[in-house]
Amino acid sequence: MAAARHGAFHPLRVTAVEPLTDDSVAVTLAVPPELREDFRHHPGQHLSLRRVLDGAEIRRTYSICGPASGPGGPGPETLRVGVRLVDGGAFSTYALKELTTGDTVEVMAPAGRFTLAPRPGHFAAVVGGSGITPVLSIVSTLLAREPEAHFTLIRSDRTTASTMFLDEVADLKDRYPDRLQLVQTLSREEQQAGPASGRLDERRLTELLPALLRVADVDGWFLCGPHGLVEAAERALRGLGVPRDRVHQEIFHVAEAPAAQPPGGPVPAPSHSTVTAKLDGRAGSWPVRDGESLLETVLRNRADAPYACKGGVCGTCRAFLVSGEVRMDRNFALEEEEVDAGYVLACQSHPVTEQVELDFDR
Template sequence: MARFHPLRVAEVDRLTDDSVALALDVPPELRDAYRHSPGQHLTLRRTIDGTEVRRTYSICSPAPASAPQGEGPRTLRVGVRFVEGGAFSAYALKEIGAGDEIEVMTPAGRFTLDPAPGLYAAVVGGSGITPVLSIVTTLLAREPEARFCLIRSDRTSASTMFLEEVADLKDRYPDRFQLVTVLSREEQQAGLPSGRLDQERLTGLIRALLPVDRVAGWFLCGPFGLVEGAERALRDLGVARSLIHQEIFHVDGGTAVASTVPAPAHSTVTARLDGRGGTWPVQEGESLLETVLRNRPDAPYACKGGVCGTCRAFLVSGEVRMDRNFALEPEETEAGYVLACQSHPATEKVELDFDR
C-alpha cells in the first residue's frame, strides 16, 4: 500500500534555468519502504491555500541492490522541471531549500527495466531523461553484458537536464553506452543537424543506428507528440508492441475519448483498499476515484490526468468507461486494470480492487 512519509531535503541542485534535482534523505527505518526499481517515480504533496496539491516526479538516481544483498536507498534524487502555471514546480524551483521537509509517497510506476544482458534503447525528450537516467545507470553498473543506446531530444544545450551525468556515463562505459543528441533550436558543432524528431526522422535515425531486431527493450519518455511519433516509427520498423515501454510527461488538453456508452441513472462502486472494503453511491459526473476519495481519503492518486498510473485498480466486476489512458499498457487493460481517475460507471454496480 502506497503511503506518504516526511523526507528531509538534503540538497537542491540547479540543473538548468528551469529545472532542479532534489536529493531526499531516507532514514534507516524507511529505506525498505522506499526501495525502488529503476524508472519508478515519487509523488510529492503539499497544501496550498488549504488545497492539497500532488505532483509526480521520476527518480533519477540508480536503484539499490535487491534485498537481501543491499539495504534500501539512503538518498533519493528526483528531477523537477518548471511548468508554466505549475504550483508545485514553481515551489520546487523558488522556495525549497536544504533542510526542508516534503511529504513523499513510496515509489510507484511500471516504466521499469530489470537489469539483464542484451541491447536496450531509449528515445527521450526534455525531462523524459529523468527515469531513463536511473534505468541506464542501474543497468550498466549491474550487468556487464548489457549495452544501451540513448537518443535524446532537447531544445538547446543550456536547457538539457542531467548533461553532466549523461556525459559521465559515456566516459565510464564508452563501449557499452551510445549517446545521440538532437537539439531542436540550436545547431551543434558536430553530430546531427538541429530540428524536431518527428516520426519520419526517427525511423531513419533508428534504422541507421541500431540492429532493430536485436534490441531487447525500447523505452520512450517525454512529451506526448515525441512518444507517439517514436512508437509509430518502431512499429513501422517491425518492433513488437510488447518490447515498447512508454511514459508520457505532458499531454495537451482536450484528449478525452468521447463515449457512446450511456451512463446508468444510479450506480455504486465497491472498492477494496489496504485490505478493507466499502460500497458508496457515485454522484453525477464523478470519476470512481472521486467517489472513493470522498469515503477513503487514503486512496492512491497523483496526477488525476490519466498519465501517472498511480490510481491503477483491478476491475473485479461491472463495466466502466475511461476518458483517456496514457499510463496503462494494452496488456494491463486486457487483464482488467483501469485508471480510477478516468473511469466512470457504465453499469449500476462496479467493483474495484486497489490491492491487486
C-alpha cells in the first residue's frame, strides 16, 4: 500500500466520548478497513484533528493512549485519544461539551517521534497531567509485547480527582505487578502513602529518582507534560549523569515567549528569498514574503503541507534542510540529534540565505 500523504485528513466516526475527569475525556474513533494501514502507529505517537469553526480552520494534536498494533497484523480498528480542556481552547471545549457518538472528526495519520519500540530493558517516565497519554500507550505496548521489559512510571497531578486514566494505569499495575513500578505524586492533595505532596521540581526529582531506582541502569527516559516539569526533569537527569541520548521529551503546551536569539544577535534576513519544497514526491519553488515562516510560504502554494500547532511544539511540520540556512524561532519538538542531522521545524524557520530547499518526504 502507498504511504499516507503528509497533510491528508480523513473523516473518522466517533464511537465513544468517555469522561475521565471533570475537565478531560477520552475520544474513540473508528478506522475503516481501507485506512487501517495508514493509521498504524508506534506507541507514543499523536493524531492531528481538524475542524472548521466560523470559517476558520482549527488544528490540534492529541496523543494516542491505546496500545499499538502488533507487527505484521492488521492496522487498528479504533484509535483512542485523551483530550484535556484548555482555557479558551476552541477544540478542547468542543470535544468536552459538544462532541458525541456518531459525529465525524477529520484526522491526519499518526505522527511523532516520542516513541519506544518494544525491547528488553528498564525504562522510566516522568509525566505531568495529560502527559500520561502517550506514555500510557508506550507502557501498555511495551509490557504486553516484551516479557523482559520493566518500566518505572512517576506521575505528577494536582489531585486524585484530576488524574487522567487513573483506572487504566491501576489496571496495568495489577496486570504487571513485578514489571511496572508506579509512583504517584500530588501537588495539591496529601496522600496517606507515597511521596509528600508538592510540585516535582529539579531538587525533588534529584532526590527522588535515585531513591526509586538505579538511575544509571535505565535504558531510556520519557519526559512528558508541562514545560516546567519537563525542563526540571531534564536538568535533574543531566545532574545525575544520564547521557543525553537516553532522554526523550514531549511538551504539550508552551506559553508564548520571545523568539530565541542566536549568539551574536539577530541574523539579518536576505532582501529576497526563495524556498524550494518537496512534498509527496512533487517539488515547487516560491518567493518568501517579508516576515513569513517557510511553512506559511509553502502553505500559500501547497495547502496539503503538514502542520498542526504552528508553535514549535508538535513537530508535525518537520522537514529536512537540503540546502541554504534558516533561523528557527523556537524548537520544543526536535531533539538535538535531529537538528544536528539537518532537520528543522518549517513553522519556526525563516530564511537566512536567498535560496532554501526543504524536503518534507525524508
